[in-house]
Amino acid sequence: MGAESGSVRIGVIGGGQLARMMVPPAIHLGLRISVLAETEGSSAARAADAVGDYRDPDTVYAFADTVDVVTFDHEHVPNEILLELERRGVAVHPRPEALQFAQDKILMRQKLEELGVPVPSWAAVSDEGELQAFLDAHGGRAVVKTARGGYDGKGVRVISDAGEARDWFATLAEDGRGGQLLAEELVDFTRELSQLVARRPSGDARTWPVVETIQRDGVCAEVLAPAPVADPATLARAAEIGETVAEGVGVTGVLAVEMFETRDGRVLVNELAMRPHNSGHFSIEGSVTSQFEQHLRAVADLPLGDTAMTASAAVMVNVLGGPAEGPMPVRYAAALAAHPRAKFHSYDKQPRPGRKVGHVTVTGEDLDTVRAEALAAARAFD
Amino acid sequence: MGAESGSVRIGVIGGGQLARMMVPPAIHLGLRISVLAETEGSSAARAADAVGDYRDPDTVYAFADTVDVVTFDHEHVPNEILLELERRGVAVHPRPEALQFAQDKILMRQKLEELGVPVPSWAAVSDEGELQAFLDAHGGRAVVKTARGGYDGKGVRVISDAGEARDWFATLAEDGRGGQLLAEELVDFTRELSQLVARRPSGDARTWPVVETIQRDGVCAEVLAPAPVADPATLARAAEIGETVAEGVGVTGVLAVEMFETRDGRVLVNELAMRPHNSGHFSIEGSVTSQFEQHLRAVADLPLGDTAMTASAAVMVNVLGGPAEGPMPVRYAAALAAHPRAKFHSYDKQPRPGRKVGHVTVTGEDLDTVRAEALAAARAFD
Numbered sequence: 161m162g163a164e165s166g167s168v169r170i171g172v173i174g175g176g177q178l179a180r181m182m183v184p185p186a187i188h189l190g191l192r193i194s195v196l197a198e199t200e201g202s203s204a205a206r207a208a209d210a211v212g213d214y215r216d217p218d219t220v221y222a223f224a225d226t227v228d229v230v231t232f233d234h235e236h237v238p239n240e241i242l243l244e245l246e247r248r249g250v251a252v253h254p255r256p257e258a259l260q261f262a263q264d265k266i267l268m269r270q271k272l273e274e275l276g277v278p279v280p281s282w283a284a285v286s287d288e289g290e291l292q293a294f295l296d297a298h299g300g301r302a303v304v305k306t307a308r309g310g311y312d313g314k315g316v317r318v319i320s321d322a323g324e325a326r327d328w329f330a331t332l333a334e335d336g337r338g339g340q341l342l343a344e345e346l347v348d349f350t351r352e353l354s355q356l357v358a359r360r361p362s363g364d365a366r367t368w369p370v371v372e373t374i375q376r377d378g379v380c381a382e383v384l385a386p387a388p389v390a391d392p393a394t395l396a397r398a399a400e401i402g403e404t405v406a407e408g409v410g411v412t413g414v415l416a417v418e419m420f421e422t423r424d425g426r427v428l429v430n431e432l433a434m435r436p437h438n439s440g441h442f443s444i445e446g447s448v449t450s451q452f453e454q455h456l457r458a459v460a461d462l463p464l465g466d467t468a469m470t471a472s473a474a475v476m477v478n479v480l481g482g483p484a485e486g487p488m489p490v491r492y493a494a495a496l497a498a499h500p501r502a503k504f505h506s507y508d509k510q511p512r513p514g515r516k517v518g519h520v521t522v523t524g525e526d527l528d529t530v531r532a533e534a535l536a537a538a539r540a541f542d
Numbered sequence: 543m544g545a546e547s548g549s550v551r552i553g554v555i556g557g558g559q560l561a562r563m564m565v566p567p568a569i570h571l572g573l574r575i576s577v578l579a580e581t582e583g584s585s586a587a588r589a590a591d592a593v594g595d596y597r598d599p600d601t602v603y604a605f606a607d608t609v610d611v612v613t614f615d616h617e618h619v620p621n622e623i624l625l626e627l628e629r630r631g632v633a634v635h636p637r638p639e640a641l642q643f644a645q646d647k648i649l650m651r652q653k654l655e656e657l658g659v660p661v662p663s664w665a666a667v668s669d670e671g672e673l674q675a676f677l678d679a680h681g682g683r684a685v686v687k688t689a690r691g692g693y694d695g696k697g698v699r700v701i702s703d704a705g706e707a708r709d710w711f712a713t714l715a716e717d718g719r720g721g722q723l724l725a726e727e728l729v730d731f732t733r734e735l736s737q738l739v740a741r742r743p744s745g746d747a748r749t750w751p752v753v754e755t756i757q758r759d760g761v762c763a764e765v766l767a768p769a770p771v772a773d774p775a776t777l778a779r780a781a782e783i784g785e786t787v788a789e790g791v792g793v794t795g796v797l798a799v800e801m802f803e804t805r806d807g808r809v810l811v812n813e814l815a816m817r818p819h820n821s822g823h824f825s826i827e828g829s830v831t832s833q834f835e836q837h838l839r840a841v842a843d844l845p846l847g848d849t850a851m852t853a854s855a856a857v858m859v860n861v862l863g864g865p866a867e868g869p870m871p872v873r874y875a876a877a878l879a880a881h882p883r884a885k886f887h888s889y890d891k892q893p894r895p896g897r898k899v900g901h902v903t904v905t906g907e908d909l910d911t912v913r914a915e916a917l918a919a920a921r922a923f924d
Binding site: 167180181183184185187188189190444445448449457462463464465466468470471492493496497500501503504505506507508518523 | 549562563565566567569570571572826827830831839844845846847848850852853874875878879882883885886887888889890900905
């Protein structure tokens, strides 16, 4: 709690909005935060003490020398670099042996099966023949995903013919590392859920209420917290899955487990993210302890905070793309004026169509009212 | 809402905890914030783009050149410098003609009387003879205050003989500017209240619920929000006084009006502060829009946010002084572990006995429960 008294110095690799939103709780908790940003214009650039390429070992090692703990805005730092950091005695959270399951979807599926966690039917496929066999066995349609590097709907295709993944197989062949694609059954889901969990190195963990996420065009559009209850048993199962995964993969920091709720009442894990996640942005206002504060507490090995809701309902709506017309500040003022209860979060990013440039959260007692207000406030930027 | 789109650049003069706590909402709103800090080790140093003396005109002019709006962490910037900034076309909020009433207690008392706002019986006294006359007319005891530079109980004495202010008269005489001291009746108050108001340059204003402040040794120790209702008419009068003063002095940004509630049911104004104030720290978690966010909105001339409470009650307790024994981080972890619902705010300051080094806020439905939790969490640092 002070410079003189050994405040923990946290280094965040990646300068996007997740790093940006870690800065406010770091200020309040009295933790020192530094960011290794990709470019001078990054979302978290104001907290950046270093600008450089996270794929360059020496850049990362030099940055790590200035902090006590290294954590992440994204999962793209090569595992070899992180393992070397650990060999050099740097605390890395999440640890590379956990992070690999968020970096490689095939490893993730294998691990989840090993943990007995329900997942969609899947196979790792090495060529078009194997993919076509999977398609034939699953009614002629399937989802195919690149194992590494996908994000926000990129690297995901719904296909009905193996030839539709030919370019990806070609890229893998060029890569020469014998990579595979992940083929999955096309799940007949009624909605998507997300379970956030934070876990300390000691294993102590806390969950937030399960939320419902609403995607549009493969990108998270809205989050309803807590998820409106359909079957309480389903929500309890989602929470249990989140805890099992957090423990099973040994994550430290925040883990997001994205799940499908199927028409026949099952809950299947779709994706994992080992960092604060879009489905947890509601928690800045909606929870006693936000995912960003909790992530910092967890990676600094400080006791975790309470995750209760601060109101009956919180709805987060992403603001996408740039202004269609007129200067942004004018629209910003109009949005603030029309929605005094809405909490606006700008990522200070160059607007491009479809890019997340901010979000809006509204909290209150009635979900429908709160949701209508949040949607209207976000729409002020369309 | 973005670098490219003309984000307002706000410059804060003064690097204390108030500037520090403006940084989180600036990040969320997408406003650029810079701080002119006194020293490298200031509380808000992590946001500081400049370090220098706010009494040096050229330092302030150079800082102002880098921002769109100048605002303050404290009221000590000489008025001549601020008037010159305005002559140079810089937006200064609060404006120097408003700020003078927070800089000089005699000007403040004159203005409040002119506005018809109830104040304790007072006089500006030039020497011991005038002070003794005031004492004699007020039962032989009074409060004497330096007109300028007092803060947190400094520059305030309760006296029963004019000789007790001899050193202050001597200092004023050396100063050669013909200054006076402020003599005031010793108010028989039952409690202290504070009304926060935020006002835009256009005059649009919002108030928060009136709070009760509890002082110990002349320093704010606790804030109960909203003030437990004794007589609703009293609270309504306090709110009305706040609005009258904000409008009457033409403040822009946040104004705190500290008041006495007297045994005979009157509400008298004690002090004014034209900046976010200790009595408003509860609003970070306790209000839809915190005083820090609202101050930024007001000085950037953006629409003001809703000031409703987020829970029935919020209690803030200051953390004073340094650790009596043992390293702070150890105590910090223990405090977080014991109080998962408490929100801890560290100012990253060198602890010294009696110095405010942080605060704790708890929100909830029952005031007594919330207060007990906040006191216990703050006491973990004693």
